[in-house]
Amino acid sequence: QLQLLESGPRLVKPSETLSLICTVSNGSISDISFFGGWIRQPPGKGLEWIATIHPHGNTYHNPSLRSRISLSIDTSRDQFSLKLDSVTAADTAVYYCAKLGRAIDSWGQGSLVTVAS
């Protein structure tokens, strides 16, 4: 079973950049069928798709966040990354990385990132 784990700072100051890395194990993100995704969930609210990246370079972004998102992928380390610029308190959420595709069958445990000064 593929395993995913988010890592990165848990506290980010307003106007700064949120950075998260997802490390994949028990499998390879070089697989042509792998789509790496980021999903977030503000406290007490629902799931929101942020973005998707494929090892061959295709990326897809939530239109509401597009201008603030940067994605990257490192197949040699089986990692993919998210950067979200100019954060505000509204970006406080649990951030999940996941394997997207026909369904989201593998999720990271989630990382609570708080935006506060």
Add this chain to the structure above:
Amino acid sequence: HSALTQPPSVSGSPGQSVTISCTVTSSDIDTYNRVSWYQQPPGTAPKLMIYEVTNRPSGVPDRFSGSRSDNTASLTISGLQAEDEADYYCSSYTSSATLFGGGTKLTVL
């Protein structure tokens, strides 16, 4: 513009059946056949329960079933158990985006 709409809450007593609906709005007809369902107990990551409308991953009890009628997909839980109390989300995807419904809180009375 594509969207998924769920009722905010449903409830049922142990042993009963409950159904959660997910109304799909999309110009991409394949979106209707790509609906999946996720269970999320408090404080945990979502878990895949149903994919492509009706398919159940291994390990998911057969009390959970999915169906679709026109533009509405449904998740039915039969023989309700206390452990089924959780938030449930439907999801689908287009060629350029992943979509989530707003979530439905299932309360087992």
